[in-house]
Amino acid sequence: MNLFYAPDLNPDDKLFVFDKNESRHISRVLRKNIGEIVWITNGKGGLFKTKIIDNNPNKTKVEIIDYQYYEKKSPKIHIAIAPTKSNDRMEWFLEKATEIGIDEITPLLTEHSERKKINTERYNRVLVAAMKQSLQYHLPRLNPLTSWKDFIIGVKEQQRLIAYCQSKEKISNLIRPKKDTILLIGPEGGFSESEFEQAVQRDFQPVLLSENRLRTETAGIVGLTTIKLNL
Amino acid sequence: MNLFYAPDLNPDDKLFVFDKNESRHISRVLRKNIGEIVWITNGKGGLFKTKIIDNNPNKTKVEIIDYQYYEKKSPKIHIAIAPTKSNDRMEWFLEKATEIGIDEITPLLTEHSERKKINTERYNRVLVAAMKQSLQYHLPRLNPLTSWKDFIIGVKEQQRLIAYCQSKEKISNLIRPKKDTILLIGPEGGFSESEFEQAVQRDFQPVLLSENRLRTETAGIVGLTTIKLNL
Numbered sequence: 001m002n003l004f005y006a007p008d009l010n011p012d013d014k015l016f017v018f019d020k021n022e023s024r025h026i027s028r029v030l031r032k033n034i035g036e037i038v039w040i041t042n043g044k045g046g047l048f049k050t051k052i053i054d055n056n057p058n059k060t061k062v063e064i065i066d067y068q069y070y071e072k073k074s075p076k077i078h079i080a081i082a083p084t085k086s087n088d089r090m091e092w093f094l095e096k097a098t099e100i101g102i103d104e105i106t107p108l109l110t111e112h113s114e115r116k117k118i119n120t121e122r123y124n125r126v127l128v129a130a131m132k133q134s135l136q137y138h139l140p141r142l143n144p145l146t147s148w149k150d151f152i153i154g155v156k157e158q159q160r161l162i163a164y165c166q167s168k169e170k171i172s173n174l175i176r177p178k179k180d181t182i183l184l185i186g187p188e189g190g191f192s193e194s195e196f197e198q199a200v201q202r203d204f205q206p207v208l209l210s211e212n213r214l215r216t217e218t219a220g221i222v223g224l225t226t227i228k229l230n231l
Numbered sequence: 232m233n234l235f236y237a238p239d240l241n242p243d244d245k246l247f248v249f250d251k252n253e254s255r256h257i258s259r260v261l262r263k264n265i266g267e268i269v270w271i272t273n274g275k276g277g278l279f280k281t282k283i284i285d286n287n288p289n290k291t292k293v294e295i296i297d298y299q300y301y302e303k304k305s306p307k308i309h310i311a312i313a314p315t316k317s318n319d320r321m322e323w324f325l326e327k328a329t330e331i332g333i334d335e336i337t338p339l340l341t342e343h344s345e346r347k348k349i350n351t352e353r354y355n356r357v358l359v360a361a362m363k364q365s366l367q368y369h370l371p372r373l374n375p376l377t378s379w380k381d382f383i384i385g386v387k388e389q390q391r392l393i394a395y396c397q398s399k400e401k402i403s404n405l406i407r408p409k410k411d412t413i414l415l416i417g418p419e420g421g422f423s424e425s426e427f428e429q430a431v432q433r434d435f436q437p438v439l440l441s442e443n444r445l446r447t448e449t450a451g452i453v454g455l456t457t458i459k460l461n462l
Contacts, residue, residue: 092323099449100441134443172460210331212365218330225456229403 001039002030003132007139009042011067016040016050023060026052038062043131043139045070070137076180077227078104078157082187083145084216085114091126093217098130098140100224106143108151112189118145152198157182161227162191162199163219164206171207171223175230183207183223185216232270233261234363238370240273242298247271247281254291257283269293274362274370276301301368307411308458309335309388313418314376315447316345322357324448329361329371331455337374339382343420349376383429388413392458393422393430394450395437402438402454406461414438414454416447 004026009016018026026032034055040048040062046069050062079102083090090107097105107118123142131139159179161171163186175181184191184204191199200206209222235257240247249257257263265286271279271293277300281293310333314321321338328336338349355373362370390410392402394417406412415422415435422430431437440453 096449096452099443099445100453101443134445136443212330212332212367214330214365218327221327221452222331222456225453226460229457229460 001135003135004038004040005043005128005132005139006040006048007043009040009046009048011046011069013048013064015053016048016062016064018060018062020058024057026060027055027057032060041131041137043128043137045072045137047137072103072138073101074180075178075231076103076157077101077224077231078106078180078182079185079220079224080106080108080146080151080182081185081220082108082110082113082216083115083118085188087115089215089217090115090118091123093220094123094126094142095130096221097224098127098136099134100221101136101228102140102224103138104141104143106151107145108184109145109147110187110195111148111192112187114187114189120144148195148198152195152202155182155202156180160184160199160202160204161207161223162196162204163209163223164196165190165208165213167206167208169205169207171209171226172230174205174207175227177231179231181227181231183220183227185219185223188216232366234366235269235271236274236359236363236370237271237279238274240271240277240279242277242300244279244295246284247279247293247295249291249293251289255288257291258286258288263291272362272368274359274368276303276368278368303334303369304332305411306409306462307334307388308332308455308462309337309411309413310416310451310455311337311339311377311382311413312416312451313339313341313344313447314346314349316419318346320446320448321346321349322354324451325354325357325373326361327452328455329358329367330365331452332367332459333371333455334369335372335374337382338376339415340376340378341418341426342379342423343418345418345420351375379426379429383426383433386413386433387411391415391430391433391435392438392454393427393435394440394454395427396421396439396444398437398439400436400438402440402457403461405436405438406458408462410462412458412462414451414458416450416454419447
């Protein structure tokens with residue numbers, strides 16, 4: 001099954017025309033003909049079953065023949081993470097986190113952050129590709145690069161965890177099920193003492209993700225998988 | 232902490248000389264001087280505390296001042312996986328699996344395999360780098376590319392799992408703790424019917440890794456993390 005993405009598609013829409021890029025993909029790569037079925041999601045829980053009525057390789061047109069809404073699974077998982085120096089590693093995290101099923105990602109600007117700029121548009125493309133690949137109908141929410149100060153006063157989740165390699169508490173022993181959860185992952189150099197203290201004051205529990213020293217992006221994926229299993 | 236790797240180092244050794252590459256790293260990049268401590272593992276559980284006695288940038292010489300043996304953790308985890316078409320994705324899997332703490336990896340040649348050749352030396356370099364990075368003292372065992380036929384008659388682990396997206400049994404509900412475990416991950420096109428049947432006959436239990444469709448390398452990492460948490 002191939003899944004396409006059209007963020008502006010609404011439940012009431014009757015027709016949809018793909019852009020040039022997607023049209024070429026449908027007609028030239030997948031070689032779809034008139035009458036064949038194409039599945040589209042709007043990334044907001046909507047799955048549209050459509051039928052090709054014009055397979056023009058520049059503007060393939062489909063008729064929407066069925067619509068189904070999929071509720072977002074709860075509880076939600078949010079990871080706030082300092083982007084890695086290597087962009088590849090950060091994009092790998094975004095891809096894998098989406099595949100595994102994350103709800104929200106906040107790239108964090110911390111005192112020891114190695115990357116102080118991100119390309120949000122590019123990150124979003126990675127999320128879209130991974131959502132389509134893993135056949136999901138909700139696009140994870142990607143927040144802009146957020147300063148520690150702005151981040152820490154705005155936390156809303158009930159269950160708050162901060163990855164801390166000196167913690168004696170294994171993450172899997174601490175998670176209480178059925179609560180929206182946020183996990184904080186610091187940069188390679190770790191959070192500063194002051195950041196760590198502020199997090200603890202804001203009810204973040206320090207948790208150990210692994211007995212091994214994990215890279216930032218690995219910590220994110222191990223943390224996410226562990227939370228999903230215990231929530 | 233920096234960890235170096237010297238596979239031939241033995242508990243009785245008194246001195247060690249680094250090759251040109253590592254010597255340069257120690258003297259030029261890390262700028263270590265005579266008398267400073269350098270940690271070395273032989274990847275077989277041995278951790279050697281050594282002191283620089285000659286910081287020649289071509290052949291840095293150290294004296295071994297302490298040796299400690301770390302038992303391999305049990306139970307063991309073995310993943311047999313069909314290498315992905317993209318070599319990058321397979322190397323990501325190797326790196327992450329090592330960081331998280333895998334014991335053995337078998338690259339599998341199956342009926343639907345997309346990659347029929349691997350560069351074992353290159354794969355091993357990825358494992359060594361990830362072992363050092365994550366501060367572990369056991370190098371995972373990397374088997375050569377193994378045909379399905381040879382693989383399936385040689386399985387030794389007590390607990391046998393095969394990733395199967397149509398299974399209704401979540402992997403976390405099936406794992407019995409404290410048993411050496413092997414997880415089978417097929418290629419993008421899946422195992423053939425005959426391979427799947429042979430696996431089931433050899434006591435492999437079909438398990439569901441995720442509700443989402445995961446890429447091969449993601450399946451490996453999610454499976455490994457889940458087994459580690461439940462073993």
